[in-house]
Every structure is written in structure tokens, then in C-alpha cells.
Amino acid sequence: xxxxxxxxxxxxxxxxxxxxxxxxxxxxxxxxxxxxxxxxxxxxxxxxxxxxxxxxxxx
Amino acid sequence: xxxxxxxxxxxxxxxxxxxxxxxxxxxxxxxxxxxxxxxxxxxxxxxxxxxxxxxxxxxxxxxxxxxxxxxxxxxxxxxxxxxxxxxxxxxxxxxxxxxxxxxxxxxxxxxxxxxxxxxxxxxxxxxxxxxxxxxxxxxxxxxxxxxxxxxxxxxxxxxxxxxxxxxxxxxxxxxxxxxxxxxxxxxxxxxxxxxxxxxxxxxxxxxxxx
Numbered sequence: 001x002x003x004x005x006x007x008x009x010x011x012x013x014x015x016x017x018x019x020x021x022x023x024x025x026x027x028x029x030x031x032x033x034x035x036x037x038x039x040x041x042x043x044x045x046x047x048x049x050x051x052x053x054x055x056x057x058x059x
Numbered sequence: 060x061x062x063x064x065x066x067x068x069x070x071x072x073x074x075x076x077x078x079x080x081x082x083x084x085x086x087x088x089x090x091x092x093x094x095x096x097x098x099x100x101x102x103x104x105x106x107x108x109x110x111x112x113x114x115x116x117x118x119x120x121x122x123x124x125x126x127x128x129x130x131x132x133x134x135x136x137x138x139x140x141x142x143x144x145x146x147x148x149x150x151x152x153x154x155x156x157x158x159x160x161x162x163x164x165x166x167x168x169x170x171x172x173x174x175x176x177x178x179x180x181x182x183x184x185x186x187x188x189x190x191x192x193x194x195x196x197x198x199x200x201x202x203x204x205x206x207x208x209x210x211x212x213x214x215x216x217x218x219x220x221x222x223x224x225x226x227x228x229x230x231x232x233x234x235x236x237x238x239x240x241x242x243x244x245x246x247x248x249x250x251x252x253x254x255x256x257x258x259x260x261x262x263x264x265x266x267x268x269x
Contacts, residue, residue, distance in 0.1 A: 041243070041261040043131045 064091030142175030
């Protein structure tokens, strides 16, 4: 099976991060206040699969 | 403090042979490395520190979901590295003026200890995370802008541009009773990062416990 260069892989995804008593979530936290935070993040994510794997080596 | 990360990834592969094409769709989901840590510093103190560790529980086999988790928020990429034990220590400096103007600076290392069985793998790596945030905060709402970056300190010999990643972020939230519903958007600043994730948008909801 031959791949044609320039084929695109599209990743659609979400990322849930509920945080208990979180001040770890820097952008959301209220200093000194205990709270529970639920986050949902969704990327605008388009990548060639091979390119993505190559880039992952730098992470 | 604790954090439970979770990643869900749906991948669509499209193949075009000229005389026809087909596509394959895969889904992958995994819990990441949960964070447990301590935050040290009083409510009114300008300087506070965070010490924490992530339990290395995310499975190596969940490759796509883990990679997505790393890319979508590289400042918390250690939540989705498999076979590594991340230990972090962050120093925070914050100032909240009576006018509502507020800023924070945050920086510190993330130490990664290899827990896998590959003897040829590096046994230790470390990153330096850093960020700056400015905003306007009242009892009713907050709006913030930020820049965050990460230096891969273990990539010796690589150019500085290859060792670092940066993004710009904005966030806003309203105070409704004991709830803080908010929105969040991030724009990647590095050209190589923009090839994969140009931007990230998010929703969040905080519930005050005290």
C-alpha cells in the first residue's frame, strides 16, 4: 500500500482535566481558595501522521 | 492538590490511490498521569511554591491519546508521558492591586525519571517551564492574558528554537454564586507547533469549596 505524499490525518479530540482542590491549573486558580475545576480543551488539530510522529521526537 | 487528566482521541486516516480512496477511523482514550502535590504559601503572600509528582500510570500503548494530551497543553505535557515519573517544583510570584490589576510569574523545573525497561533509553531528562500572566480580577469577573513556554533542557546540541515552545493564552471567567464558568483560548507561537496545533479553545468550570 503506497501512501501519497501530502495526505492528511485529522485528529479531533478533547481533554478533560478535573482538578481537585486545584491550584495546579495556573490559568484558572484563585489564590488561596479551594475549588474543584473541570476543564475541557479542544484543539484545532490537523497533521500528517508521519510528520506528527517525527515531531513527537522533540517533545 | 490533585489533578486527574484524561485524553480522548479520534483519528481519521484518509488514503487516496488515484482510482479510489478510503478512510479509517480510530478512537483512543486514556487517563493520564494523575498529579498530587502541595502548594506552600499564605493567601496574602506574594510568593508561593508548588511541589508535586505525577504517578506514571498512562499506558505506552495509548500512543495517539498520549501524544494529543502532550501537544494540546505542553505546559502540562508530563500528564501524558508514559514510562516516566515526573516531579515538578514551581515558584510563583503574584501581585493583586486594589484596582484589580493582577500579575503572576511562574517558573520551575519538571524532572523526569525513566521507569521503563529499555536500558538504552535516557534515564533522566528535565524541562524548564515558565510563564507570565497579567489580568484584571474582581469579585465578579476576571480576564487574563498570558505567555507560557517550556525549555527542554536535556536536548543538548539542539538550537534554542528547537528546544523551546511558546504559546499565548487568554482566559475569562464570571463569578456566579460559588461557580466560576470560564473560557480559554491558546495560540501556538512556534511555526513547527502551528503545523499540528494552531490553537486550542477550552471551557472550564470551577466550584468554590470555601
